[in-house]
Amino acid sequence: MLTGNILTSDFLRKGSALIGLRYRLIWAQARSSQGMISVLLALYLLGVLAAVLISFGGAGAAIAAIALGKAESISRWMLTSLYANGFGLSLLFGFGARAAFTDGALRRFPFAARQRFLIRHGIGIFDPVWTLLICGALGLAVGMFWLKAGSLVPGLVAAFLFIFASYLTTASLLAIVNRLMQTRGGTAILWGGALTIFSVGPLLLQSLDPVRLRLVWRLVDMALRWMPPGVAAGMMVGPIRWSMAGRLVILVLWIILLALFLRWIEHRPIKSGTDADGIEPIMALEADVIGQVGALFGRRYGPLVDKSLRYHLRCNLIRYSLITSPLLVVVIQFLNSKSAPGGFLFASVLIFYILSCATAAGMMLNLLGFDGAGVRRYAVIPASLGDALRAGSLASMILRLMVVLMAFVFWIILYWKEPKSWRMVLMLVGIALTGTIIYNAIGLWISIFSAKAVDFDSMWNNRLSLGANVAMLVGVVVPYALGAVLVDRLGRAAFMEFYDQFWWTPWVTALLAAVLYLLSFHNLDNALRLKAESVIRRIAGAH
Amino acid sequence: MNESMMQSPDGVAIRIDHLTKRYGEFTAVDGMTLEVPKGRLFGFLGPNGAGKSTTIGCLTGLLDPTSGFVELLGERFSSDSIDLKRRIGVMPEGLALFDQLYAHEFLAFNGRMYGLEESVIRQRVAELIGALDLTAASRKRLADYSTGMRKKVAFAAAIIHRPEILFLDEPFESIDPAGVAMLKDWLRRFVSDGRTVFMTTHVLETVERLCDDVAIIKGGQLAWRGELDCLGKGGTLECDGEQFSTLEALFLHLVGERYNHLDWL
Numbered sequence: 001m002l003t004g005n006i007l008t009s010d011f012l013r014k015g016s017a018l019i020g021l022r023y024r025l026i027w028a029q030a031r032s033s034q035g036m037i038s039v040l041l042a043l044y045l046l047g048v049l050a051a052v053l054i055s056f057g058g059a060g061a062a063i064a065a066i067a068l069g070k071a072e073s074i075s076r077w078m079l080t081s082l083y084a085n086g087f088g089l090s091l092l093f094g095f096g097a098r099a100a101f102t103d104g105a106l107r108r109f110p111f112a113a114r115q116r117f118l119i120r121h122g123i124g125i126f127d128p129v130w131t132l133l134i135c136g137a138l139g140l141a142v143g144m145f146w147l148k149a150g151s152l153v154p155g156l157v158a159a160f161l162f163i164f165a166s167y168l169t170t171a172s173l174l175a176i177v178n179r180l181m182q183t184r185g186g187t188a189i190l191w192g193g194a195l196t197i198f199s200v201g202p203l204l205l206q207s208l209d210p211v212r213l214r215l216v217w218r219l220v221d222m223a224l225r226w227m228p229p230g231v232a233a234g235m236m237v238g239p240i241r242w243s244m245a246g247r248l249v250i251l252v253l254w255i256i257l258l259a260l261f262l263r264w265i266e267h268r269p270i271k272s273g274t275d276a277d278g279i280e281p282i283m284a285l286e287a288d289v290i291g292q293v294g295a296l297f298g299r300r301y302g303p304l305v306d307k308s309l310r311y312h313l314r315c316n317l318i319r320y321s322l323i324t325s326p327l328l329v330v331v332i333q334f335l336n337s338k339s340a341p342g343g344f345l346f347a348s349v350l351i352f353y354i355l356s357c358a359t360a361a362g363m364m365l366n367l368l369g370f371d372g373a374g375v376r377r378y379a380v381i382p383a384s385l386g387d388a389l390r391a392g393s394l395a396s397m398i399l400r401l402m403v404v405l406m407a408f409v410f411w412i413i414l415y416w417k418e419p420k421s422w423r424m425v426l427m428l429v430g431i432a433l434t435g436t437i438i439y440n441a442i443g444l445w446i447s448i449f450s451a452k453a454v455d456f457d458s459m460w461n462n463r464l465s466l467g468a469n470v471a472m473l474v475g476v477v478v479p480y481a482l483g484a485v486l487v488d489r490l491g492r493a494a495f496m497e498f499y500d501q502f503w504w505t506p507w508v509t510a511l512l513a514a515v516l517y518l519l520s521f522h523n524l525d526n527a528l529r530l531k532a533e534s535v536i537r538r539i540a541g542a543h
Numbered sequence: 544m545n546e547s548m549m550q551s552p553d554g555v556a557i558r559i560d561h562l563t564k565r566y567g568e569f570t571a572v573d574g575m576t577l578e579v580p581k582g583r584l585f586g587f588l589g590p591n592g593a594g595k596s597t598t599i600g601c602l603t604g605l606l607d608p609t610s611g612f613v614e615l616l617g618e619r620f621s622s623d624s625i626d627l628k629r630r631i632g633v634m635p636e637g638l639a640l641f642d643q644l645y646a647h648e649f650l651a652f653n654g655r656m657y658g659l660e661e662s663v664i665r666q667r668v669a670e671l672i673g674a675l676d677l678t679a680a681s682r683k684r685l686a687d688y689s690t691g692m693r694k695k696v697a698f699a700a701a702i703i704h705r706p707e708i709l710f711l712d713e714p715f716e717s718i719d720p721a722g723v724a725m726l727k728d729w730l731r732r733f734v735s736d737g738r739t740v741f742m743t744t745h746v747l748e749t750v751e752r753l754c755d756d757v758a759i760i761k762g763g764q765l766a767w768r769g770e771l772d773c774l775g776k777g778g779t780l781e782c783d784g785e786q787f788s789t790l791e792a793l794f795l796h797l798v799g800e801r802y803n804h805l806d807w808l
Binding site for chain 1: 605606625629633635639641648652
């Protein structure tokens with residue numbers, strides 16, 4: 001068992017002190033200028049989430065009062081959606097314990113291995129995201145009791161245990177993904193998995209007739225009954241009865257199994273493919289593809305482009321973004337409104353624009369951020385910090401163009417049945433080029449004025465600086481919203497008319513973007529001269 | 544001595560003239576003036592926070608002075624002096640390694656940045672990795688190296704282009720004794736053909752045995768400067784009219800002895 005005689009008062013006191021420290025660190029981060037955006041976003045999302053949760057809880061309770069027969073089913077699906085929210089937010093905002101609370105960091109304190117496990121995940125579950133979800137689950141339980149659709153004590157117990165189970169499931173899933181990302185073959189497995197889930201899955205569901213589709217949903221619903229959301233929902237609804245004890249046992253068993261699985265997966269050694277490839281290091285200097293690509297950029301930029309490509313292609317987050325971005329074209333099938341004219345074109349335009357802006361944004365909008373203390377080297381070698389930035393931007397451009405090319409190939413294969421024309425292809429290429437070039441131009445300036453040190457190994461976090469967050473929000477959301485509103489107001493027919501006459505305009509914007517990029521490329525040195533010391537200090541830290 | 548080394552006719556490798564560096568209200572280096580002749584192993588000492596790293600930062604391009612100036616090899620130096628940077632080698636504080644590269648990639652990167660030919664890079668990288676005993680770790684990224692191994696890589700990156708002036712910030716700490724002995728031998732050979740080493744360290748015994756000249760700074764200002772040759776011949780160092788038989792005694796005299804006691808310890 002995980003517990004035993006390890007839950008001593010001394011352990012609980014130290015554990016709660018560390019949880020308190022976690023919150024103090026969150027506050028300290030929020031007080032820095034770089035952290036302000038996290039606070040604003042977090043507050044916004046907390047507000048939205050709180051509203052959603054309250055309405056969910058209220059609606060669930062109201063429905064339960066009206067139709068007692070469906071209360072359990074609705075609660076089951078509501079708890080499932082709560083879990084999905086927790087998983088998504090954990091991915092977005094970083095998950096559980098940070099570097100200061102890793103197993104390695106906790107080893108300096110007098111804790112046993114099991115105590116360290118409990119502390120790490122205790123800190124994780126008291127993260128703001130999960131605290132909110134606890135409120136949501138408790139709200140549902142209280143709502144059921146209030147409307148006389150459930151009992152209070154079993155409901156509250158079920159809510160707490162459900163959150164524990166959800167947290168452990170999320171932690172296990174992310175631990176698996178983290179481990180896969182650190183192995184060479186793991187990236188391909190993840191890519192295949194994502195491809196299957198997002199493309200084959202929906203396509204299969206679409207191909208089913210309504211009767212079979214209902215059967216599939218019934219089977220999913222039945223499976224959910226034995227999973228934590230279903231078991232917890234069963235405990236929240238109805239009067240106290242003996243069957244609740246059975247559900248309690250199932251829920252506790254789930255928690256024990258998930259905790260054991262999490263411990264097992266965390267203790268498995270990571271077999272990294274990158275350090276044991278058997279290539280003689282000195283030989284590798286001669287026969288290296290990245291080196292050959294770098295050499296194309298001459299003596300001034302070649303070594304820096306080579307370094308930037310090598311560095312970013314070794315970052316799990318960047319690799320993940322580069323590999324999964326072309327899969328975004330799969331989403332076109334969901335946006336494609338077949339009843340409206342030009343639905344496929346409109347969806348393709350949106351996706352290729354977003355793809356060209358958002359791919360590996362962490363690299364493009366913070367070109368030196370991954371270097372850590374290494375950023376000081378640019379100041380002492382015979383190159384300017386501006387050269388390092390320009391080379392990073394060229395590397396970013398190369399990677400992004402490769403992604404766009406892959407996405408086009410994928411788009412042609414996946415939608416081979418859809419009608420296409422050369423004008424459509426040229427328009428999409430123009431849009432992808434515009435996004436790629438303009439965002440790399442902006443990236444040069446944001447890397448100077450809003451540089452941020454980035455944890456190279458951290459997989460799940462918002463790594464963008466204040467400026468980068470603003471650029472992403474404004475650059476992606478505003479054009480998307482504008483496009484959607486315009487098409488909604490003017491109608492798809494107007495969009496198609498515009499396309500027929502002005503399909504070439506993205507090439508004009510791409511040209512203008514190229515001018516902006518070249519101007520930025522050649523004129524950033526004066527700004528950098530003023531900001532160089534502060535950029536280095538921000539990324540490398542003060543020495 | 545090669546042609547470029549002859550460009551400084553007065554034989555001065557490093558000239559610091561009224562160098563001041565401020566961070567807001569705080570003055571890290573306060574009007575420092577100092578000359579380092581060519582062909583010397585120069586020790587730059589001072590207590591923590593004295594301004595050593597800031598001074599080296601100004602000498603190597605990491606920082607721009609607030610006022611005053613620096614000349615290296617007879618030419619005015621600033622963070623934009625790309626040509627001059629090709630003639631110096633730097634092992635900065637914190638080492639400034641690209642942690643996600645392998646040692647051979649990092650050294651090759653440095654070699655290319657200093658304009659070495661590919662064949663020369665390959666030869667020197669192989670020799671450095673072998674000589675510094677890094678071959679066994681060649682399949683690890685620098686992030687996974689021990690502190691001592693990281694120091695060796697940073698040292699190798701600083702000398703790969705055979706610079707005329709070598710700036711070393713705490714070069715020997717964490718390196719094994721055999722490695723330190725070899726590096727000291729390299730440094731002696733390095734200065735024997737007219738090149739210059741400017742190093743900081745807190746290990747005064749090393750400075751006493753290795754360096755030809757020493758400067759001690761305190762509070763961002765030069766507190767003492769002199770030659771150490773006399774110590775090896777049984778002589779003494781003079782400061783404020785007093786004689787000191789060791790560098791440690793002189794250092795403690797200048798920065799103040801601190802023997803605070805902790806009753807509970």
